[in-house]
Amino acid sequence: MTRTIAKLYFAPSTCARVTLTALEEIGQPFETRLVAFMAGEHRSEEYLAINPSGKVPALKTETGVLTQNGAILLYLAQTYPDAGLLPLSGDPHADASVVSALFRLSSDLHPLVTRFVIPGMILSDPAASPHVRMKAEEVLKLQLAPIAAQLATQDWMMGDRWSILDAYLAWIWFRITGAGFEPAIFPTIASHYDRANERPSAKAALLREARAQEELAARGLAFVPPNIKK
Numbered sequence: 001m002t003r004t005i006a007k008l009y010f011a012p013s014t015c016a017r018v019t020l021t022a023l024e025e026i027g028q029p030f031e032t033r034l035v036a037f038m039a040g041e042h043r044s045e046e047y048l049a050i051n052p053s054g055k056v057p058a059l060k061t062e063t064g065v066l067t068q069n070g071a072i073l074l075y076l077a078q079t080y081p082d083a084g085l086l087p088l089s090g091d092p093h094a095d096a097s098v099v100s101a102l103f104r105l106s107s108d109l110h111p112l113v114t115r116f117v118i119p120g121m122i123l124s125d126p127a128a129s130p131h132v133r134m135k136a137e138e139v140l141k142l143q144l145a146p147i148a149a150q151l152a153t154q155d156w157m158m159g160d161r162w163s164i165l166d167a168y169l170a171w172i173w174f175r176i177t178g179a180g181f182e183p184a185i186f187p188t189i190a191s192h193y194d195r196a197n198e199r200p201s202a203k204a205a206l207l208r209e210a211r212a213q214e215e216l217a218a219r220g221l222a223f224v225p226p227n228i229k230k
């Protein structure tokens with residue numbers, strides 16, 4: 001049997017895409033386990049034993065389970081340095097700056113994505129959704145503006161070399177523009193998105209997601225996004 005480096009618990013279109021892309025970038029065999037949200041698998045006893053937060057991604061490694069995209073990506077970057085997932089140098093301040101850029105995506109921007117795309121997860125009253133979305137859009141614009149300015153002078157988030165931060169930003173862009181955020185507001189991020197998706201690891205991750213979507217559809221569990229009006 002082929003030895004795999006890890007097992008990723010994921011669901012298509014979610015932020016687990018970033019970890020999936022990282023694993024593809026490493027280029028060694030890994031396993032995936034689809035977590036079917038529509039069947040409530042993320043709330044099952046079995047899955048909560050893996051990630052008590054009931055969220056994807058979770059990565060089962062030979063030294064134990066890791067959760068939180070930021071932590072998983074840091075682990076993969078340090079364990080497989082040749083993959084160049086993050087520009088870590090060993091200098092504490094420089095490395096903390098890289099982690100800071102990572103947390104900006106996972107801790108500042110991702111919660112805004114949730115508020116913009118699925119406002120009902122924040123306040124269940126449907127009348128509140130437009131307000132939650134409007135506020136999220138306002139802060140998304142504020143937080144994306146400096147990233148857009150950076151991408152006017154460099155191809156990738158960390159400079160002239162791709163890093164996994166680019167896959168993270170691409171996922172954020174995919175989610176918000178898919179839910180009505182106007183791409184023309186930030187043309188440099190829109191073109192960064194196209195560049196990021198050209199990466200073979202991104203294409204391979206999307207292919208795995210497409211297969212997962214087929215599996216969900218065959219089980220009658222395909223996710224139909226709500227038609228959110230502004």
Ligand SMILES: N[C@@H](CCC(=O)N[C@@H](CS)C(=O)NCC(=O)O)C(=O)O
Pocket residue numbers: 014015016042054055056057067068069070106110
């Ligand atoms: N802080 C976590 C957030 C993970 C997260 O929110 N995952 C979403 C998918 S993008 C999820 O599993 N949501 C299911 C739920 O909250 O019920 C991380 O960065 O890994």
